[in-house]
Amino acid sequence: MVRMVRAAGLPVALIGMIALCGVLLGRVYSGPLLPQAVAGAAVLSVAISTAVRRLPSWTVAPLSVLALAGYTVLLLRIAARRAELDAPLAQVLVDAARNGIPRMLTAMIPVEPTPDTLVIPLVGAWLAGLAASEVSGRAGWVLLGYTAPVTLFAGTLYVVGPNADAALPPTLGFVALAVLGLVTAPGRAAPRTAPRTVATASDAEPAGRLRRLIGPVVALTVLLALVFAGAPRIAGVVTATPVDPRRYVEPPQVDSLDESPLNRISGWALNPDQHLFDVTPLEGDGLPLVRLAVLNDYDGVTWKVGATYRAAGRVLPTDPPPPGATVEQAVQRLTIADLSGRLLPAVPTPSGVEGTRVAYDAESGTLIRPEGLTAGLTYTVTSARERLDLSGLPVADVPGGPDVARLLTVSDGVPEQLRQLADQLGEENGAPYDRAVAIEQFLATHYRVAADAASGHAYPNLGFFLFGPRNAGGQEGTSEQFAASFAVLARLLGLPSRVVVGFAPRPAGAPPVTGAPSAAGTPSASAAGGPVAVRGADAFAWPEVLFDGVGWVSFNPMPQPDTEPRPVEEDFRPEPEKSEEPPTDAPTPSVAPTAGASAGDVLAESRSGTGRTRVIIAGGVSGTVLLVLAGLVIALLTMRRALTRRRLHAADPRDRVAGAWLEVGDALRLAGSPPPPDLTATEFAGHAAEAAARAAERVRKPALRTAAPPLDDLAELMNRDAFAPDDIDQTQADHAGTQAAAYVTALRAHRPWWRRLLWSVHPGPLRWAGKRR
Numbered sequence: 001m002v003r004m005v006r007a008a009g010l011p012v013a014l015i016g017m018i019a020l021c022g023v024l025l026g027r028v029y030s031g032p033l034l035p036q037a038v039a040g041a042a043v044l045s046v047a048i049s050t051a052v053r054r055l056p057s058w059t060v061a062p063l064s065v066l067a068l069a070g071y072t073v074l075l076l077r078i079a080a081r082r083a084e085l086d087a088p089l090a091q092v093l094v095d096a097a098r099n100g101i102p103r104m105l106t107a108m109i110p111v112e113p114t115p116d117t118l119v120i121p122l123v124g125a126w127l128a129g130l131a132a133s134e135v136s137g138r139a140g141w142v143l144l145g146y147t148a149p150v151t152l153f154a155g156t157l158y159v160v161g162p163n164a165d166a167a168l169p170p171t172l173g174f175v176a177l178a179v180l181g182l183v184t185a186p187g188r189a190a191p192r193t194a195p196r197t198v199a200t201a202s203d204a205e206p207a208g209r210l211r212r213l214i215g216p217v218v219a220l221t222v223l224l225a226l227v228f229a230g231a232p233r234i235a236g237v238v239t240a241t242p243v244d245p246r247r248y249v250e251p252p253q254v255d256s257l258d259e260s261p262l263n264r265i266s267g268w269a270l271n272p273d274q275h276l277f278d279v280t281p282l283e284g285d286g287l288p289l290v291r292l293a294v295l296n297d298y299d300g301v302t303w304k305v306g307a308t309y310r311a312a313g314r315v316l317p318t319d320p321p322p323p324g325a326t327v328e329q330a331v332q333r334l335t336i337a338d339l340s341g342r343l344l345p346a347v348p349t350p351s352g353v354e355g356t357r358v359a360y361d362a363e364s365g366t367l368i369r370p371e372g373l374t375a376g377l378t379y380t381v382t383s384a385r386e387r388l389d390l391s392g393l394p395v396a397d398v399p400g401g402p403d404v405a406r407l408l409t410v411s412d413g414v415p416e417q418l419r420q421l422a423d424q425l426g427e428e429n430g431a432p433y434d435r436a437v438a439i440e441q442f443l444a445t446h447y448r449v450a451a452d453a454a455s456g457h458a459y460p461n462l463g464f465f466l467f468g469p470r471n472a473g474g475q476e477g478t479s480e481q482f483a484a485s486f487a488v489l490a491r492l493l494g495l496p497s498r499v500v501v502g503f504a505p506r507p508a509g510a511p512p513v514t515g516a517p518s519a520a521g522t523p524s525a526s527a528a529g530g531p532v533a534v535r536g537a538d539a540f541a542w543p544e545v546l547f548d549g550v551g552w553v554s555f556n557p558m559p560q561p562d563t564e565p566r567p568v569e570e571d572f573r574p575e576p577e578k579s580e581e582p583p584t585d586a587p588t589p590s591v592a593p594t595a596g597a598s599a600g601d602v603l604a605e606s607r608s609g610t611g612r613t614r615v616i617i618a619g620g621v622s623g624t625v626l627l628v629l630a631g632l633v634i635a636l637l638t639m640r641r642a643l644t645r646r647r648l649h650a651a652d653p654r655d656r657v658a659g660a661w662l663e664v665g666d667a668l669r670l671a672g673s674p675p676p677p678d679l680t681a682t683e684f685a686g687h688a689a690e691a692a693a694r695a696a697e698r699v700r701k702p703a704l705r706t707a708a709p710p711l712d713d714l715a716e717l718m719n720r721d722a723f724a725p726d727d728i729d730q731t732q733a734d735h736a737g738t739q740a741a742a743y744v745t746a747l748r749a750h751r752p753w754w755r756r757l758l759w760s761v762h763p764g765p766l767r768w769a770g771k772r773r
Contacts, residue, residue, distance in 0.1 A: 009184025010142070011046050014132045016177040017149040018042035018125050020170045024156045025121055027164040030110035030315045033082065037075050037118060038125040044071060045129030053138055060134060068126045075122060076115040083114045083313075084354075103311055105245060108360045109163050112313020128152040142185045146178060161244035258341045258368070260302045261293045261501045265480040265541055266455035272537035276339040279505050280531040284330030287532060288385060290345045291502040294364035298491075300411040301458040303484060303499050307361035309368050316360050318351050322551040324389030329382065335531065336377040342368040345503060345534075347383040355379030388551055396547040398432045398495055405722070407496035407546060410488065415463045420574050422492035435493045436545050436555060439486050443557035446568045450476040457484035467568065475568060479558060483541040486557045496546040500554070503538045636761040643765060648741065653733035657717045660740035664688055664711060666765040667744040671695060671751065681722075685715040688743065695750035708746035714739050 022038025029035075048064050073093065080092050087095075096115040103116040111117050128148040136145025153174055157167065268274065281287060297306035321327050330347050339345070344358060344367040356379045358367045369377070400408075425442060429435045447465070453476050454461070465481040468474020483499045490497035544552045559565060647659025665684075668675055673691035675684055692708035714736050720727055748759050 010136055010181045011050050011133070013177045013181030013184070014129060014136065014145075014149065015039075015042045015046050017146075017174055017181075018046075018129050018132075018152065020174050020177070021125060021128075021149070021152045021156045022121065024153070024160060024167050024170050027167075028109045028111055028160055029113055029117075030313055031113060033079060033113040034111075034118060034121060037113070037122050040075075041068075041071065041122050041125040042129050045126045046133045049130055049133035050137060057134070057138060060138075061130070064126075064130045068123065071126070072119065072122060076119060079113055079115045079118050083112060085114070105159070106310050108310040108312035108362065109317060110313065110315055112315065114313065124152055124155070136181070136185065140185075142182055146181075157242070158245055161242045163244065258293065258305065258343045260295070260304050261341070261343060262295060262303050262457060262480050262484065262499060262541055263455060265478050265501065265539060266453070268536035268539040269451040269478050270536075272451070272535060274536035275337045276503070276534050276536065276539070277337050277345060278335045278531040278533055279345075280333040280335075282331040282333055282380070284328060284332075284383075284385065287505040287507075288330060288347050288383075289502050289504055290332075290334075290534065291348045291366065291500060292343050292345050293501045294366055295499040295501065296364065296406055298409070298411065298484075298488065300413050303457060303487070305364075305366075306406070307364050307366060309359035309361050311370070312353070312358050312360035312367075314352055314354050316351050316353065317362055318349055318384050319362070321384075321386050322388060323549055324391075325551065326387045328385045328387065330385045331380065331382050333378065333380045333531075336373050337375060337533075339373055342370065342372050344369050344373070344379070346381045347385065349384050349386065350381050351384045352382040353379060386551070388553065390550065390553070393433045393547060393550060393553065394431065396433060396550050399546060399548050404496045404546065407498060408491055408494065410491045413459055414488075414492070415459055417467050417574055418459075418463065418488065419492060421466065421572055422489050424572065425489065426493045432495055432545075432547065436490060436495055436553075439489045439493070440555045440557045442571070443482055443486060444559045446475065446565050446571065447482065447559060448476040448565050449478065449482075449559060451478065453477040453481065455480065457481060462488060467572075470567070475565070479540040479542065482557045483543045486543040486555060490543065490545055498544050498546075498552075499541055500544055501539070501541045503534045504540065505532045505534050505538060507532060633761055636763055636766075639766055640760055640762075648737040653728045653730055654721055656733035657714070657721055657728060657736045660714060660736040661718055663740045664714070664743055666768060667747050669764060669768065670759060670762055671747050681715040681718040682712075685711040692743070692747055692750075695747055699750050709739055709742045711739065711743060 019035075019039040019042045022035040022042075025038070026032070026035035044067060045064060048067055049060055052060055052063060073089075076093060076096060077089055080087075080089065085092060092115050096119040099116050100120040103114075104111070104120055107117055128151070131148040132145045134145075135148075136142045139145075160167075268276075279287070279290060293305055294307070295303040295305055297304045332347055334345060344353075344356075346353075346367055349365040350360075350367060353367065356369055356377060357371070358379075359370055360367055421442075425438045426435050429438045453465075454473070455478075457480055462481065462485050464474050465477045466475070466485060470476070487497040487499050540558075542554050542556065544554045546552055644663060647663055648656060650656045650659055665675060668688060668691055671691060673687070673694070675687050679687060688711050689708070696707070717728060717732055717736050748756055751759065
């Protein structure tokens with residue numbers, strides 16, 4: 001009985017270790033199919049290798065690979081059927097083998113277990129089980145055999161990255177199974193040619209048993225020493241945010257037709273009867289707005305999507321609603337008619353799609369079909385409709401900082417009249433909501449809708465729309481010009497804004513909707529039953545503004561029907577031209593930095609330190625203690641150097657400037673002069689100069705005092721990165737790194753000798769970098 005338990009201990013440990021890899025990876029997959037498939041691969045691969053152990057070793061691999069092929073075909077067929085893929089099985093298998101890795105790394109989380117996202121984990125688990133069984137079971141090299149499952153485990157953690165919570169229970173279970181395999185593993189068999197002598201009788205004596213225990217004891221000692229030596233490194237990895245490998249793989253992107261669908265508004269306005277698609281409400285109240293695209297980026301010429309679309313399954317991730325908002329489920333079936341491109345219309349915010357393969361951008365909540373739209377395509381969208389709590393809008397603030405920087409960016413070349421108009425609208429409206437309403441009312445009062453207005457929303461187009469003579473076609477446009485003008489004026493007044501392109505479905509005979517509502521809500525019409533045709537006249541664009549604690553609020557700058565606009569000249573007072581001094585060439589930032597955000601928070605370090613710790617076991621308890629201490633020092637030194645090297649030698653010049661800034665901040669903390677979190681870049685540089693001067697004064701011998709370089713250039717680069725990031729080049733980034741390194745060296749030189757020794761191994765910068773993430 002004991003022998004059977006010992007014989008089964010190692011295979012069970014290997015199966016459990018590989019199955020836990022499936023459990024880890026399953027945290028970013030939807031449904032239980034992926035963990036079940038990996039567990040099945042672990043059981044079958046280890047079982048086959050164990051069952052044929054008496055056969056020659058060269059026969060095991062062919063038998064196992066044949067079984068792998070059959071198991072893979074079976075599982076991929078199950079996955080294809082569950083994903084409702086209509087392609088032939090042979091085509092599905094070829095596509096999965098060809099695109100397995102990029103599809104798995106670009107798929108939206110939670111990943112649907114389709115054939116292309118399932119094949120790589122399945123094959124990897126099987127090969128890991130085969131290699132581990134052969135090396136550990138047949139050859140008897142248990143620790144060496146653990147290389148395959150440990151590599152698979154580490155690879156799984158790397159693939160999951162920061163997209164799931166810490167995996168402490170599975171990791172502890174993995175270690176426990178590894179120890180179980182070591183304890184129950186049989187010793188390596190003696191060579192068959194070895195003569196059996198009377199000396200083997202000593203095996204039954206205590207001395208013989210003691211000698212047999214030496215090997216496992218030494219192995220366990222090595223394992224414990226490695227654990228103790230790697231504890232600091234492991235602790236740092238657990239508390240740090242891991243790198244996401246998905247950022248290295250380029251997901252599918254929209255084509256030029258969809259990059260700026262705002263340009264298509266004028267074409268649809270001129271063809272109001274063009275049949276674009278049909279929508280059938282299946283669940284929910286009325287006919288809500290259908291959104292096509294969210295445009296976040298404006299370069300002075302075109303409003304662009306600027307989204308990152310990742311392959312998604314039928315279940316889509318959704319962010320929690322803003323405080324006070326209520327969420328209602330809405331289900332619609334849509335059938336494409338004459339709508340082209342790859343952007344899929346859907347009611348915001350989609351939480352599930354059935355009927356077609358899609359790619360999803362979680363930030364904007366929009367969809368694309370990588371293969372493109374075709375007439376007759378039918379799909380069903382389940383959406384989580386948010387009804388915002390707008391009671392706090394009059395006193396709500398707007399967010400700031402790096403997370404919304406792209407929503408506040410206004411490129412160079414803004415017409416002076418446009419800036420003057422923004423200043424005039426904002427001078428008597430201090431609250432963000434009041435400024436947004438002032439823009440909305442000004443546009444709705446002074447301009448006219450014209451379906452045949454010229455298309456375009458570049459600065460010259462907006463200038464002609466806002467200030468052009470009315471008798472020459474100025475001061476009139478489609479929703480394209482109204483929404484684009486609102487969004488640009490909002491950004492000039494410090495309001496995070498974007499433009500949305502969508503459709504307002506309406507039953508036959510109902511008048512078309514001319515714009516998105518004000519902050520009151522979203523327009524809808526009662527469903528007339530059956531599909532509702534969406535035509536060119538139903539397409540329009542509207543602006544949205546982001547408010548703290550509320551979310552994205554839509555505004556309607558379109559004029560009311562049958563109203564005569566007032567001349568712009570009655571309410572817009574342009575400033576007289578100044579001829580005393582020519583204007584400076586220095587660009588004026590359109591948005592002031594948020595007072596509560598420190599420069600260190602603007603570009604926080606987003607990657608954890610890497611490095612390897614190589615330790616040598618001296619033996620015994622004292623050797624283990626020394627090994628742990630030495631390993632800790634080497635690990636900290638290596639990780640600190642790797643952190644500095646990664647910061648100051650990054651490929652992106654902006655990352656190097658931010659890394660230089662973080663190096664100075666860490667040095668100030670190590671020197672006992674941490675900078676307050678609310679300092680601006682210039683104030684931070686002054687604080688650093690004062691800290692260096694105080695440190696130099698403590699040095700008794702003037703000859704040993706080293707002057708720390710000023711950080712004014714580095715502060716200027718940080719300010720430039722916040723407002724004009726494209727102006728930083730490689731030379732400036734190199735100068736920032738050199739200046740930061742010289743400052744850190746001078747600051748360290750003024751510390752006592754024992755503090756200089758601890759400077760390079762202090763774990764503080766590693767911990768602070770983790771907190772910044």
